[in-house]
Amino acid sequence: MPPVPLAVHPLIIDVAGTKLGSHERRRLKRPGVGGVILFSRNWASREQLAGLIASIKSVRPDLLVAVDQEGGRVQRFREDGFTVLPPMAELGRLWMRDAMRAVRAATACGYVMGAELRACGVDLSFAPVLDLDWGRSGVVGNRAFHADARVVSVLAQSLISGMRRAGLAHCAKHFPGHGWANADSHVDAPRDTRGLRTILEHDAAPYDWLRHSLLAVMPAHVVYPKVDTLPAGFSRRWLQEILRDRLGFTGAIFSDDLNMQGARAAAPGDTAAVLMALNAGCDLALLCNRSPLEQGRSLDVVLQGLEEALESGHWQPDPSSEHRRLALLASYPPVPWDAWMRSAEYVSALQDLTRI
Template identity: 35%
Template sequence: MLSIALGVRQAKLDAEMRAFFQDARPWAFILFREACVSRVQVQALCNELREAAGHDAIVWIDQEGGRVARLKAPEWPTWPAAAKYGEAFARDNVTGIEATYLGHRLIAHELKSIGVDGDYAPVLDVPVEGSDKIVGDRAFSAEPKLVATLARAALEGLHDGGVAGCIKHMPGHGRATADSHLALPRVSVSEAELINDIYPFTRLADAEAAMTAHIIYEAWDPDRPATCSPKVIDEIIRATIGFEGLLMSDDLDMHALQFAMNGGLQQRAETALKAGCDVVLQCSGKLADMQEAAKGCANLTGPSMVRARAVESFAKRPAREFDADAGWARFNLLMNSQTS
């Protein structure tokens, strides 16, 4: 299996895409909005992707809730942004934790029912005043301890639904003053200040998967974004944070990496993997881009394969028994509660 997860932006595979997947055997796939038309269609697409890859690949999606949701109404329910769970916690701590767990348990129930078994959530970033709005209400709170508490509840909700989670964006996107989709952010604060940012990640260092940030942290490596920095990955993510799970890059297509290096997708993939990422993400949905990025990847082996198998153990296990109708009724009650 190739050390790459490939974005899919079509409702059904064409012959060329199918042939490429059969040859490349990517470790995983990622569904985007264009690939999600109906429940029946998504389930058929997931089956088609796994058949083409020749193995029971994880199919991931970005379904955080709020503005980051690939599954949209009216075909699918609408889930709140993470900040709404923080507001629920502020009204009542116990209610807020239960609502966070249940909201993500309901997401997992919906995903599992259509063949999707990985969610790029929860977000552990801690936004600060003056930072770019790309994180904003995707964060549970501006308080690191609360972010960690609610992220743990979210991850447990996904797990109980038989869905793997992925904490992001390690080691923290909350201070970035630019959107890494469009620019290469630089964070210039001291190492002591960055301790605040990594705190939630240290609390969830046992998570099965994490996604890197395309950000330069000058206190750690003034020349390379975290995704491409052996120093940040080895010394901060693996050692200081203590993360031992599968480390995935953010999307190789994002402008941050284009500004960080002169080469194309092949070089970006090679650089990220050499720096210590286990798997890279390529999300354009374009066959030529997939083919170029794949040239920079090798088959999963050694510790990376062990970590990938551990993620699969979360994604492929059956969901616990769950009454979704009762779950929605309870969830709506919790989120609408004004208990102080």
Template identity: 35%
Template structure:
């Protein structure tokens, strides 16, 4: 049996190029991730999903996407309806906790229905960051609220909804992006908060959901945790905080290594992320020259990482819940519609 390597790959466009297919067949990423550049028409997207899996000869290969609702969504109308940002569910939760949690679960179910229609089976949701006053708005309304109670409860409900639909959730951005003072797509955020502050707020939702199958690191530098290395490449933060204090033993992927928060050669970064304790390195931009470096720098998935990957894949093996789609959407719209008259 051919083994998979410890990375998740993007691709360049809406159709898989022949050189990409051959490269993936050789370098066998554990999974793939799609972005807006990959999404145009329904049939084309289904064909792309099938082609990616055919390239690695794995019908169950995870194909992820960032489909949160609100401003972060790769699939848009007319392929799928627009959905509200997570913060909207937080507003409902503040009015009625039970209604808010139910809406978050239904949102997860709807996202799963939307994605699986096109062969996608992984969603980088829930965002468990707790925004702090004065922080950069890169998180903003992507968060379920500004309290650990709201973020934990709604994040749990959304993840359960996704898994009921046989879609793999990925909680992010560990150990917390809510205090970031910059957009990590462009710069390295630096967090000056004390360990006590981080333990009291930022770590709490991740600890509450530490049984979820997948998590993603934050490209943040925490002065109180490791004043030299950002989380993604910090053995100290991953070992002592994410695996230790938070207690997460699921599959840990890096955030996108091609983001500007991390400086250095992309291959070196991929190797450093794995050495620090990430199970898989995530590379999203589809640039072939960069992908070759990433693939050369990562090992075959083995040991604890393999066990975590196999456990995560079991989420994809369940039969999706047999909820009636129209009923699910109608209930979700009724619950979120209450905000208009509140």
């Protein structure tokens, strides 16, 4: 009996270096792969980056190309013409001095980020961070705009506006909020012992207020034991009952990297983690830093596991997931770098950004 064909492409994977290997080209053609997340190791120069992305798109034009380009300490590309973006806390501090100037600067920041990434062919940046700065989380820190959910929402909306004007999709993170939990989910299993009402009134409020603006959301690898025993990214209660049904979010849901300890503590392996995320309600599952190891053979194991889970009935994809993924792709080809950087809109945005 032939395998059941995959009608969705939920896995977002990485590639090992600055060029595609033949084994990576074959992998990107496989059913189940929906896109590529890029890291600093995939960077040598702007010309090389554009070439790598063009190679990815030549394998399958519908592959989503994404990167973490928040600003501050989380910015993968920052040389050869890329603007070094400020940490979002700088925009929050500017708000306290001049709110409308901060709104303008946040919009400019989003536009500069979007223009530079789109000129190289990137479709989406995993930004903005909507976590509140409670002064408790070292991993969030100055990645957060502010401690006030209202300020976070206004500045995030402005950043998103600039990104979308440049043609770049976004993904807000980390639902329902990582700012209260002390531990770093990259290396630990954080817990937030507050109740649902408190979390919804504060940390999750931006997701409610911005629900009609957000294209994508990433849940946190944080356990909120008064709501569910599973991390939010593995929790149907958080993703289906609260984010989808209660808050009315209709965009794409990405898992956070399933290679992080916050996910590892709840799942016994790569395939199990991916299936747990997808069955909980994620449309797309991020599995990072696997390609450099043994030519990424563990990724092939996961892809095989997805096909087997579909055939056995252990995974039933939501057909809407594929529509949500495709909606994140850029709607027009990259504009040449020099032409974009000389445009009046880019120059004006860059001037507004550098003034802060």
